[in-house]
Amino acid sequence: xxxxxxxxxxxxxxxxxxxxxxxxxxxxxxxxxxxxxxxxxxxxxxxxxxxxxxxxxxxxxxxxxxxxxxxxxxxxxxxxxxxxxxxxxxxxxxxxxxxxxxxxxxxxxxxxxxxxxxxxxxxxxxxxxxxxxxxxxxxxxxxxxxxxxxxxxxxxxxxxxxxxxxxxxxxxxxxxxxxxxxxxxxxxxxxxxxxxxxxxxxxxxxxxxxxxxxxxxxxxxxxxxxxxxxxxxxxxxxxxxxxxxxxxxxxxxxxxxxxxxxxxxxxxxxxxxxxxxxxxxxxxxxxxxxxxxxxxxxxxxxxxxxxxxxxxxxxxxxxxxxxxxxxxxxxxxxxxxxxxxxxxxxxxxxxxxxxxxxxxxxxxxxxxxxxxxxxxxxxxxxxxxxxxxxxxxxxxxxxxxxxxxxxxxxxxxxxxxxxxxxxxxxxxxxxxxxxxxxxxxxxxxxxxxxxxxxxxxxxxxxxxxxxxxxxxxxxxxxxxxxxxxxxxxxxxxxxxxxxxxxxxxxxxxxxxxxxxxxxxxxxxxxxxxxxxxxxxxxxxxxxxxxxxxxxxxxxxxxxxxxxxxxxxxxxxxxxxxxxxxxxxxxxxxxxxxxxxxxxxxxxxxxxxxxxxxxxxxxxxxxxxxxxxxxxxxxxxxxxxxxxxxxxxxxxxxxxxxxxxxxxxxxxxxxxxxxxxxxxxxxxxxxxxxxxxxxxxxxxxxxxxxxxxxxxxxxxxxxxxxxxxxxxxxxxxxxxxxxxxxxxxxxxxxxxxxxxxxxxxxxxxxxxxxxxxxxxxxxxxxxxxxxxxxxxxxxxxxxxxxxxxxxxxxxxxxxxxxxxxxxxxxxxxxxxxxxxxxxxxxxxxxxxxxxxxxxxxxxxxxxxxxxxxxxxxxxxxxxxxxxxxxxxxxxxxxxxxxxxxxxxx
Ligand SMILES: O=C(O)CCC(=O)C(=O)O
Ligand SMILES: [Fe+2]
Numbered sequence: 059x060x061x062x063x064x065x066x067x068x069x070x071x072x073x074x075x076x077x078x079x080x081x082x083x084x085x086x087x088x089x090x091x092x093x094x095x096x097x098x099x100x101x102x103x104x105x106x107x108x109x110x111x112x113x114x115x116x117x118x119x120x121x122x123x124x125x126x127x128x129x130x131x132x133x134x135x136x137x138x139x140x141x142x143x144x145x146x147x148x149x150x151x152x153x154x155x156x157x158x159x160x161x162x163x164x165x166x167x168x169x170x171x172x173x174x175x176x177x178x179x180x181x182x183x184x185x186x187x188x189x190x191x192x193x194x195x196x197x198x199x200x201x202x203x204x205x206x207x208x209x210x211x212x213x214x215x216x217x218x219x220x221x222x223x224x225x226x227x228x229x230x231x232x233x234x235x236x237x238x239x240x241x242x243x244x245x246x247x248x249x250x251x252x253x254x255x256x257x258x259x260x261x262x263x264x265x266x267x268x269x270x271x272x273x274x275x276x277x278x279x280x281x282x283x284x285x286x287x288x289x290x291x292x293x294x295x296x297x298x299x300x301x302x303x304x305x306x307x308x309x310x311x312x313x314x315x316x317x318x319x320x321x322x323x324x325x326x327x328x329x330x331x332x333x334x335x336x337x338x339x340x341x342x343x344x345x346x347x348x349x350x351x352x353x354x355x356x357x358x359x360x361x362x363x364x365x366x367x368x369x370x371x372x373x374x375x376x377x378x379x380x381x382x383x384x385x386x387x388x389x390x391x392x393x394x395x396x397x398x399x400x401x402x403x404x405x406x407x408x409x410x411x412x413x414x415x416x417x418x419x420x421x422x423x424x425x426x427x428x429x430x431x432x433x434x435x436x437x438x439x440x441x442x443x444x445x446x447x448x449x450x451x452x453x454x455x456x457x458x459x460x461x462x463x464x465x466x467x468x469x470x471x472x473x474x475x476x477x478x479x480x481x482x483x484x485x486x487x488x489x490x491x492x493x494x495x496x497x498x499x500x501x502x503x504x505x506x507x508x509x510x511x512x513x514x515x516x517x518x519x520x521x522x523x524x525x526x527x528x529x530x531x532x533x534x535x536x537x538x539x540x541x542x543x544x545x546x547x548x549x550x551x552x553x554x555x556x557x558x559x560x561x562x563x564x565x566x567x568x569x570x571x572x573x574x575x576x577x578x579x580x581x582x583x584x585x586x587x588x589x590x591x592x593x594x595x596x597x598x599x600x601x602x603x604x605x606x607x608x609x610x611x612x613x614x615x616x617x618x619x620x621x622x623x624x625x626x627x628x629x630x631x632x633x634x635x636x637x638x639x640x641x642x643x644x645x646x647x648x649x650x651x652x653x654x655x656x657x658x659x660x661x662x663x664x665x666x667x668x669x670x671x672x673x674x675x676x677x678x679x680x681x682x683x684x685x686x687x688x689x690x691x692x693x694x695x696x697x698x699x700x701x702x703x704x705x706x707x708x709x710x711x712x713x714x715x716x717x718x719x720x721x722x723x724x725x726x727x728x729x730x731x732x733x734x735x736x737x738x739x740x741x742x743x744x745x746x747x748x749x750x751x752x753x754x755x756x757x758x759x760x761x762x763x764x765x766x767x768x769x770x771x772x773x774x775x776x777x778x779x780x781x782x783x784x785x786x787x788x789x790x791x792x793x794x795x796x797x798x799x800x801x802x803x804x805x806x807x808x809x810x811x812x813x814x815x816x817x818x819x820x821x822x823x824x825x826x827x828x829x830x831x832x833x834x835x836x837x838x839x840x841x842x843x844x845x846x847x848x849x850x851x852x853x854x855x856x857x858x859x860x861x862x863x864x865x866x867x868x869x870x871x872x873x874x875x876x877x878x879x880x881x882x883x884x885x886x887x888x889x890x891x892x893x894x895x896x897x898x899x900x901x902x903x904x905x906x907x908x909x910x911x912x913x914x915x916x917x918x919x920x921x922x923x924x925x926x927x928x929x930x931x932x933x934x935x936x937x938x939x940x941x942x943x944x945x946x947x948x949x950x951x952x953x954x955x956x957x958x959x960x961x962x
Contacts, residue, residue: 067107067396067463067464067465067466067468068396068397068399068402068465069394070413071397071399071401071402072399072401072402072412072413072414072415072435073302073303073304073305073397073399073415073433074303074395074397075111075114075290075303075395075397076290076303077113078113078114078324082113082114083113083114083115083319083320084115084376085112085391086112086115086376086391087391089376090373090376091115091117091272091318091319091373091374091376092373092374093117093119093316093318093374094119094232094274094276094316094318094374095119095121095316096234097232097233097234097235097374098121098231098232098233098234099230099231099232099233100121100124100231102467103464103467103468104121104122104124105119105120105121105467106119106120106121106122106398106461106462106463106464106465106467107119107120107396107398107464107465107466107467108120108288108305108307108315108397108398108462109288109305109321109325109396109397109398110392110395110396110397110465110466111395111396111397112391112392112395113395114290114319114320114324114395115272115319115320115376116318116319116320116321116324116325117316117317117318117319117321118288118305118315118316118317118318118321119315119316119318120307120309120313120314120315120316120462121231121313121314121315122310122312122313122461122462123310123311123312123313124231124312124313124314125226125227125231125278125280125312125313125314126312127311127312129226129312130280130281130311130312133219133222133223133226133280133343134280134281134341134343136215136219136222137216137219137246137248137280137343138248138341138343139215140215140216140218140219141159141216141219141246141248142159142213142216143157143158143159143248144157144158144159145157146158153253154250154254155254155255155256156247156248156249156250156254156255156256157247157248157250158245158246158247158248159216159245159246160243160244160245160246161216161217161220161243161244161245161246162242162243162244162350163217163220163221163224163242163243164242164359165358165359166242166243166350166353166357166359167354167356167357167358167359168243168265168350168353168354168357168359169354170243170245170263170265220244220246223278223345224240224241224347227276227278227314227347228240228241228347231314232276236368236370238368239367239368239370239371240347241276241347241348241349242348242349242350242367243265243347243348243349243350244345244346244347244348245261245345245346245348246343246344246345247343247344247345247346248341248342248343249282249284249329249341249342249343249344250341251282251332251337251338251339251340251341252282252284252331252332252333252334252337252338252339253331253332253334254331255328255329255330255331256328256329257328258289258297258298258299258326258327258328258428259297259326259327259328260291260297260321260322260323260325260326260327261273261275261317261322261346261348262322262323264352265348265350265351265352265353265354266322266348266349266350266351266352267351267352267375268322268323269322269323270323271320271351271375271376271377272318272319272320272374272375272376272377273317273318273319273320273321273322273323273348273375274316274317274318274348274349274374274375275316275317275318275321275322275346275347275348276314276315276316276346276347277309277314277315277316277317277344277345277346277347278312278313278314278315278344278345278347279309279310279311279312279313279314279315279342279343279344280311280312280342280343280344280345281311281340281341281342281343282311282338282340282341282342283308283309283310283311283338283342284308284309284329284332284338284342285306285307285308285309285329285330285332286306286307286308286309286315286327286328286329287304287305287306287307287327287328287329287330288304288305288317288321288325288326288327289301289303289304289305289325289326289327290303290324290325291324291325291326295324297326298326299326299328301417301429301433302417303397304433305397305398305399306398306400306433306448307398307462309329309344318374319376328428329344330427330428330432331427333423333425333427333449335423335424335425336423336449349367349371349375351367351375392466393466394466396465396466398462398463398465399412400435400448400451400458401413401414401415401433401435401448401451402939403455403458403463404435404451404454404455404458405451405454405455406455406797406939407438407934407938407939407940407941408438408809408932408934408941409437409438409439409441409451409454409455410435410436410437410438410441410446410451410455411435411436411437411438411442412435412939414435414436415433415434415435415436416433416434416436416445417429417431417432417433417434418431418434418445419431419434420432420434420445420446420447420449420450421434421444421445421446421450422446422447422450423447423449423450425447425449427447432447432448433447433448434446434447435447435448435451438941439932439941440818440819460750460751461750461751468798680700683700684700687700732764732765732766733763733764733765734762734763734764734765734768734843734844735843735845736790736791736843737761737762737763737790737791738762738763738768738788738789738790738791738843739757739759739760739761739762739788739789739790739791739792740757740758740759740760740762740771740775740786740787740788741755741756741757741758741785741786741787741788741789741794741795742755742756742758742784742785742786742787743755743784743785743787743795743865744783744784745783745784745785745867746783751796755794755795755796759771760791761791762791762843768843772836772839772840777832777835777836778831778832778835778864778866778889779828779829779831779832779866781866782866782868783866783867783868784865784866785863785864785865785866786835786863786864787861787862787863787864788839788842788843788861788862789860789861789862789894790860790861793860793861795861795863795894797936801860801896802860802894802895802896802936803936803937804896804897804898804899804936804937805858805860805894805895805896805897805898805936806894806895806898806904806933806934806935806936806937806942807863807892807893807894807895807933807934807936808892808893808895808907808908808911808931808932808933809890809891809892809931809932809933809934810834810890810891810892810911810915810929810930810931811888811889811890811932812827812830812831812834812888812889812890812891812925813827813886813887813888813889813925814827814828814886814887814888815827815886816886816926817926818926819925819926819927819930820888820925820926820927820930821886821925821926821927822923822925822926824886826922826923827887827889829923830918830919830923830925831864831866831889831891833918833919834891834915834918834919835862835864835891837914837915837917837918838862838891838893838911838914838915839862841910841911841914842859842861842862842893845857846910846914847859847893847907847910847911847914848906848907848910849906852903852906853903858895858896858897858903858904858907859893859894859895859896859907860894860895860896861893861894862891862892862893862894863890863891863892863894864889864890864891864892865889865890865891865892866887866888866889867887867888867889867890868887891915893907893911895907898933898935898936898937898942901942901943904933904943905943905945908931908933908943908945909945911931912929912931912945912946912947915929915931916929916947928946928947928948929946929947930944930945930946930947931944931945931946932944
């Protein structure tokens with residue numbers, strides 16, 4: 059029996075992989091394959107799927123920034139100093155393509171071949187002490203590199219550095235491996251700048267049994283961000299990639315990537331050269347950790363091979379042999395293939411035509427990346443006929459440059475929570491896979507006796523798959539696995555006692571809750587602050603051109619001094635003292651606060667995860683924190699978290715009293731003032747590089763239920779024109795302004811795009827732009843909350859519209875990363891107003907709402923304020939990710955009812 063994980067993500071991506079011949083590879087249900095993220099200390103959601111294909115039996119996952127910046131910096135510096143680097147040259151011998159060195163531990167002296175150019179041997183074979191030095195290959199076209207006599211000390215240092223890195227990765231990022239199970243070899247690459255790269259290849263050498271069996275590889279990246287591509291081999295298993303199947307990701311400093319299953323058999327990967335027009339000047343080091351499975355004849359380990367790799371690694375090699383196999387009927391299978399497909403993330407589908415991707419020269423950056431081009435996606439609407447690559451689209455569609463999507467892992471915890479209990483428990487080192495947990499065969503008959511709190515999900519699955527298979531829930535009910543949900547995980551140090559980074563002072567940590575302190579939303583007021591009223595300190599003009607409280611200026615200075623250009627961090631910190639007044643209640647708030655301790659407590663991931671799973675309130679979390687602290691956890695982290703919680707508790711107590719009071723009030727008098735049809739909430743989204751979506755979006759005012767309250771809010775809050783790269787969303791209470799929200803999954807949005815200056819469609823004169831945007835926003839909010847956008851008779855009391863978003867972007871040249879030119883010389887600020895609908899099935903009803911919205915927006919301003927090209931709305935259908943309807947009105951004066959034109 060297989061438990062199926064939801065698909066979640068791109069169903070029909072343009073780079074979809076063709077299906078293999080049925081049965082070409084065994085299913086994970088019959089030949090178990092344990093995936094590496096299951097042995098990781100990070101929660102499953104921290105892993106971003108890059109490739110998931112059960113039919114090809116190929117898997118790749120990426121954990122962004124799994125290694126902290128201080129560690130990557132340290133490891134990179136150490137490797138630069140100590141590794142016995144050898145330059146690899148192109149086949150003509152004219153330029154260096156990268157430098158490499160080979161590392162092996164445990165006495166392995168196997169040689170490793172780098173393409174056709176150069177052969178590397180471990181230093182033992184050259185008289186060294188176990189590290190690697192190169193020897194010229196017999197078939198080397200260059201023959202350029204000799205085997206230097208290694209300097210013993212520097213090799214010892216290299217070995218020590220590698221040991222330290224392994225400890226960090228395999229005892230920290232992963233926790234499901236005992237030391238003897240750690241990879242026994244690694245290839246270390248140095249790319250000095252964007253001109254160095256590695257071409258299409260597979261790491262399928264016989265050493266790793268990459269061609270015939272499952273071959274796990276763990277890759278870590280230190281330093282400059284570089285692209286990493288994966289593609290299926292062309293038919294017939296040639297060593298050429300099928301360009302239609304390319305999957306692209308960026309590997310950034312601290313990222314951990316896995317390649318698993320049969321990827322080395324069916325796929326190729328490469329790190330392409332950077333674009334000379336946007337030179338990458340920093341170096342990058344990559345380490346690919348591997349398990350040598352078949353030592354070479356000359357290697358002393360060949361004779362003891364069986365002893366070298368513990369049987370407990372069978373799960374990741376796909377070699378759990380009979381008689382165990384029948385005991386693993388409950389494997390977690392992914393229902394559909396998933397490939398990261400960046401075009402599906404572009405704006406999404408509004409600016410681009412996600413399915414139109416082709417290999418060509420990008421019209422903007424013209425990056426001759428591989429075979430005269432790279433995957434490009436065509437623009438939609440007025441941009442059709444123009445093709446841009448991932449990087450260039452990324453400058454337009456910030457969603458592309460943010461986090462990789464979670465794909466099917468999005469709902470992972472729910473799946474596990476329903477089926478398997480506390481899946482995030484770490485695996486203590488003394489208990490791993492079946493080899494040690496259950497020394498007798500067949501092991502799982504001993505399930506009730508062993509401590510299963512340390513098992514990975516697949517292990518649970520295996521254990522639960524007793525014959526006849528038991529449903530996990532039945533098992534839980536019998537309380538045989540009671541320990542699963544109760545044992546609090548032990549925090550494990552990533553660094554070892556004496557190698558910890560120095561603790562950071564508390565005040566430098568900025569609770570993400572303070573994100574409400576964006577420039578114009580200055581902190582210090584309990585209501586949405588106003589530039590014109592409320593604030594005690596006069597607003598100062600920051601260099602960004604937004605208002606910043608004067609007493610925050612010192613913080614700005616501090617930030618400037620540290621070279622940071624990040625306005626959010628500044629404002630968050632600036633607002634810290636006032637932050638509690640911006641209450642984000644409950645679990646999410648606490649999660650956010652605890653996330654804020656990241657820099658200090660990287661090693662407490664599990665603790666946080668577990669708390670998230672197990673606790674919903676401050677008291678429970680406090681009890682857990684105390685317990686973990688007493689158990690010898692990271693005292694500093696726990697003290698910090700406890701302090702945060704105490705603050706939180708005081709706030710919550712206050713909020714409770716207030717809530718009780720207002721409940722009493724409303725019992726007496728009902729809603730204060732004139733009740734609105736529904737209750738609403740105001741959200742703010744900050745578009746900032748260093749904030750991920752969940753941090754960036756927060757409720758700033760909720761339960762707006764009377765006309766008076768709404769009016770007070772609108773009169774006091776800053777208008778959209780004061781925002782810079784931020785959104786306001788006024789949404790029905792309980793509906794999150796995110797397209798994943800269940801209420802809008804089958805809906806869509808009517809979009810009005812406006813721009814300051816220029817002659818594009820939607821452009822307004824620079825001096826009118828702000829005024830028009832503010833007016834349109836206010837009018838639409840009032841129309842929406844006042845219920846005048848929809849006809850009761852048609853919607854039968856269940857309005858389609860559920861929220862309005864205004865997105866302000868100050869997209870000027872300076873805001874683009876590096877010194878790159880923007881794709882489109884979009885130096886003008888722009889605004890997008892979107893009315894979100896809960897459903898899109900009834901075209902007529904959708905159109906009626908669109909027309910009503912068009913009437914509202916077009917009648918807010920005078921004839922002189924009509925945007926270039928007239929008023930025009932496009933309806934984006936969320937499910938199909940495409941524009942399915944448009945309505946427009948030519949520029950006519952506001953007293954006229956206008957001639958509404960419908961377009962298909
Ligand atoms: O640098 C990378 O990310 C990839 C390196 C690689 O593929 C290899 O060492 O085999
Ligand atoms: Fe590779």
